[in-house]
Amino acid sequence: xxxxxxxxxxxxxxxxxxxxxxxxxxxxxxxxxxxxxxxxxxxxxxxxxxxxxxxxxxxxxxxxxxxxxxxxxxxxxxxxxxxxxxxxxxxxxxxxxxxxxxxxxxxxxxxxxxxxxxxxxxxxxxxxxxxxxxxxxxxxxxxxxxxxxxxxxxxxxxxxxxxxxxxxxxxxxxxxxxxxxxxxxxxxxxxxxxxxxxxxxxxx
Numbered sequence: 001x002x003x004x005x006x007x008x009x010x011x012x013x014x015x016x017x018x019x020x021x022x023x024x025x026x027x028x029x030x031x032x033x034x035x036x037x038x039x040x041x042x043x044x045x046x047x048x049x050x051x052x053x054x055x056x057x058x059x060x061x062x063x064x065x066x067x068x069x070x071x072x073x074x075x076x077x078x079x080x081x082x083x084x085x086x087x088x089x090x091x092x093x094x095x096x097x098x099x100x101x102x103x104x105x106x107x108x109x110x111x112x113x114x115x116x117x118x119x120x121x122x123x124x125x126x127x128x129x130x131x132x133x134x135x136x137x138x139x140x141x142x143x144x145x146x147x148x149x150x151x152x153x154x155x156x157x158x159x160x161x162x163x164x165x166x167x168x169x170x171x172x173x174x175x176x177x178x179x180x181x182x183x184x185x186x187x188x189x190x191x192x193x194x195x196x197x198x199x200x201x202x203x204x
Contacts, residue, residue: 009073016064024064027073028057035081042085052084059084070131082123128178132171139164140171 004012004026015023035056039049060067060080069076129137139157142148150168154161 010069013069013073013076016061019064024061031074031077032057035077038078038081039085043088048088052081052088056081056084079124079127086124124178125175128175129171132174136167136171139167143168 004023007023007026009027009030012020012023012027016027032053036049036053039052039056040046043049043052056077060077067076067080129140132140139153142153142156143150148156150161150164153159154164157164
């Protein structure tokens, strides 16, 4: 009988960060099929999905000392998988755009990839908003979702306008750091998904 079978994911991950290969193997056994299924659903290609899943677990092991577990292990795993899938789409776009046989039909394919990427980047940004301190998140949502001015936010929350500006600046800095690895593709993504513009642009 597997001695690790009844151990919670989070305890197993803490052992992984201590270089426990057996704990990592147990987590792999628990999640590789679900991760592969999700990757297949997102990429629409069995081979690409397998590549994304393999790279996911390789990176989880290689970065085990740097990854911070906030909540349950499955959240960490699926967040990492989304990043791997986005990287896959970015590489696909680069290969197609750099091909000598580039055709309008391929341009249409790139547009479709951009739409998928835009959804994934929007998910990453929203996840970061939810991780913000309560006051920062409140001010950010009042600005971006309720479209209130700095003056109106300050008046509503009984804060100084400078405090509101500082909170918004800090929020935007966090969001831009979240997508810094995708800065080369943000422009076309904003075209197909204007909501990303509201996430990232300065409107103080």
